[in-house]
Amino acid sequence: MAAPTPYKKKPNLYHKKAVQQPVSFWGRLLGLLIFVFFTVLTAGGAWFYSWTQSEQPNPPSHSVLIERGGVNAVAAQLVQQGAIDSAPLFILLARISGQDASIKAGSYALKAPMSPWQILKKLAKGEVDLQMFSMIEGWNWRDLRRALNAHPSLKHDTAAMSDSEILAALGISATSPEGLFFPDSYHIDQGSSDLKLLARAHRLMQEKLDAAWANRQADLPLKSAYDALILASIVEKETGKATDRPMVSGVFVNRLRKGMRLQTDPTVIYGVGEAFKGDITKAHLRMDTAYNTYTRAGLPPTPIAMVGEAALIAATQPSQTKAFYFVAxxxxxxxxxxxxxxxxxxxxxxxSNR
Structure with missing residues (x-):
């Protein structure tokens, strides 16, 4: 019997031995470019992050004023005022962080060295460098305008405006601005408008006056809240001590009820205006102005000064007294x-001894 023929595996006609092709020049170049790109990107990102966290070399010696505008304008203002050294990088930081639309106008204290990231957060939170403007009880409108025009931190929008133009801009229908603003200390920021400050003071006065008028005594000889404001301004100017205000108001209320003239010097002085030099005379008392309460009955046509809350309350809640006269x-x-x-x-x- 013949020996069996050994089994031979048939070759796989469909299998080919893998042959490693050499990498082409273009493939090597592409890989190199990708490597360089990511290397530059990583190094650039690290450098950019370092810039955002590094204190700026030359902080400004004064507060920085940021006016309204987009992030491009804000970055330009920061560079111009020495707060940062690169506007494009700051714009990129603001947009990457999503705070480019949150930046608020105002005056910012950046005197200490700060990083761009710290500056951006301060601007986005609106942490403005607030200052104060004080309106004083007893000031008249001329006093207030002088103080507004002289304040270095305010934008003097009203400086070239007439009284009627100011009232129109504020939406106030009164014929005179006298007494329409509440005396208080107001926080302001650098470059804020004096017109906006007046609007705030007027709103506060309206709130105080409305509250006082709502709580007034019954049967006062006053026709309106504005009459109460006029009386309060006279009380404000006639009293040196707060405890006297309800009694002084009570005297004037008694006189109004009886039809007596108020005969109060502060209204006469107000009517004389800037011609008054400090000493009231008999000639002043005989000068028939709209504010001379020696020659005319009733209240004067407008307030004569800015009034505080105590004077408003005194005018609407006077003391119950039989007095018709008082002397300092x-x-x-x-x-x-x-x-x-x-x-x-x-x-x-x-x-007698004065």
Missing amino acids: KGDGYSAFSESLEQHNAAVRKYL
Whole structure:
């Protein structure tokens, strides 16, 4: 018997031995370019991050004023004022962080060295460098305008405006701005408009006046809240001590009820205006202006000063008194009298040695 023929595996006609092709020049170049790109990207990202966190070399010696505008304008303002050294990088930082639309206008204290990231966060949060403007009880409108025009941190939008133009811009229908602004200390930021400050002070005055008028005593000889404001301004100017205000208001209310003239010097002085030089005379008392309460009955046509809350409350909640007269004692307080005889005696007592 013949020996079996050994089995031979048939070759796989469909299998070919893998042959490693050499990498082409273009493939090597592409790989190199990708490597260089990611290397540059990583190095650039690290450098950019370092810039965002590094303190700027020359911080400004004063507050930085940021006016309204987009992030491009803000970056340009920061560079111009020395807060940062690169506008494009700051714009990129603001947009990458999503805070480019959150930047708020105002005055910012950046005097200490700060990084661009710290500056951006401060601007986005609106952490402005607030300053103060004080309106003083007893100031008249001329005093207020002078103070507004002289304040170095305000934008003087009202400087070239007339009184009527200011009232129109504020949407106030009154004929005079006198007494329409509440005396207080207001926070302001660098470059803010004096017109906006007046709007704030007017809103606060309206709130205080409305509250006082709503809580007024019954049967006051006052036709409106504006009448109460006029009376409050007279009380404000007539009193040196807050404790006297309700009594002084009570005297004026008694006179209004009786149809007596108020005969108060501050209104006469207001009517004389800037011609008044500090000493009231008989000629002043005889000068028939709209504010001379010696020659005219009733309240003057407008307030004569800015009034505080205590004067508003005194005008709407006067003391219940029988007094019709008062005279300054010289120590800030007043002496009150029910009759003319008592008043004349008080005048001789307290004014004879002046």
